[in-house]
Amino acid sequence: MMTKKMRIAIVGCGDIAGFTAMFARLNRNIVMTACCDVSRERAEAFSRRHGIAQVFTDYAKMLANAPLDAVYLAVPHNLHFEMMQLAIAAGRHILVEKPFTRLQAEGIEIVQMAENAGVKVAVNYQYRYDAGCFRLARAVQSGQIGEVRHARINIPWHREPNYFEMSTWHKSMAQAGGGTLITQGSHFLDVTLWACGSHPAHAIGMTAQRVFKSVEVEDLAMGILELENGALIELCSSMATASEQATSIEIYGSKGTAIYTDHPWPRVRFIGIRVKAEAVPILGLHALQRSIEGFRRWVDGGNPHLVTGRESLPVLAAVEAIYRSARSGKREPVEAGKISI
DSSP, X not given: OOSSOEEEEEESOSHHHHHHHHHHHTOTTEEEEEEEOSOHHHHHHHHHHHTOSEEESOHHHHHHHSOOSEEEEOSOGGGHHHXXXXXXXXXXXXXXXXXXXXXXXXXXXXXXXXXXXXXXXXXXXXXGGSHHHHHHHHHHHTTTTOSEEEEEEEEEOBOOTHHHHHSGGGGOHHHHSXXXXXXXXXXXHHHHHHHHTOOEEEEEEEEEOSSOTTSSSOXXXXXXXXXXXXXXXXXXXXXXXXXXXXXXXXXXXXXXXXXXXXXSSOEEEEESSOOOOOOOSSOOSSHHHHHHHHHHHHHTTSSOOSSBTTTTHHHHHHHHHHHHHHHHSSOEEOOOTTSOO
16 A cells, blocks of 8 residues: 555656646645656656656656656557556556557557566546446446447547647557557447447458548548457447547447437436436546546555556457458457457
């Protein structure tokens, strides 16, 4: 058990790190002791904005010299694997932005390393802490909608060209691992798999570049997953809609239906059944704020974060299989059997 505030470093001083730092400042049990970025100018500006004492441009030096219990990694996807290896070797707990790693094999290795070292690794799939998503998942998990038969996920998002221009790594398959599916769609696929309580078994997928044709990654992805229990999940993830619209998750059971939407606020409604809704066990203004506190509590000896590294492996395996199917044109197995998940 920790006897003092959790000391955490922010690594990668971009947009999402700014929101994380803002919510960390609201938490009296967290102190940000350092920040790190390859750009000293950006890191120094970040430290001034959020009152962080130490600034680094060398991640290894930060791990060796800053007073830390944990690190928060908000860096390009291809850097997750190596940076988590270094943090585990240094005995630092980790909260990493999604996806867990760029490749499933990397994620499996990190889970094994972390568990052997006694290091806690959480993945910031914060929608599990979203009030509507949490109520939907708990209602499905408790059997209140009956046996799950199928689900639909729709993510009709919009991105401007500066999404790729400001963070050029988003363009690169080698750095990002993919486009809208791994970056946006995996959030809601994670929630749906969590709710359904069954591992993905097979996938069919297609991807396209409908707007952003000069980048290596897709701006539109569609897939169908068959779960081990026979249920089917239909997914559409897009950053190519003319204007951003509400995200939705629909889960159809033998007794009733659960429907989540995030507009104008996160909420879930039930059709055909009365459900005793369960509230998120952590208070907060936003899902990201609750995710950060969930990580802090886990580091302090409490219940695990809702998305441990091990918990995030099924969605990573599913995303890989959808991409593999899009390339092969065939129904592909979800290769999730290399580690007990």
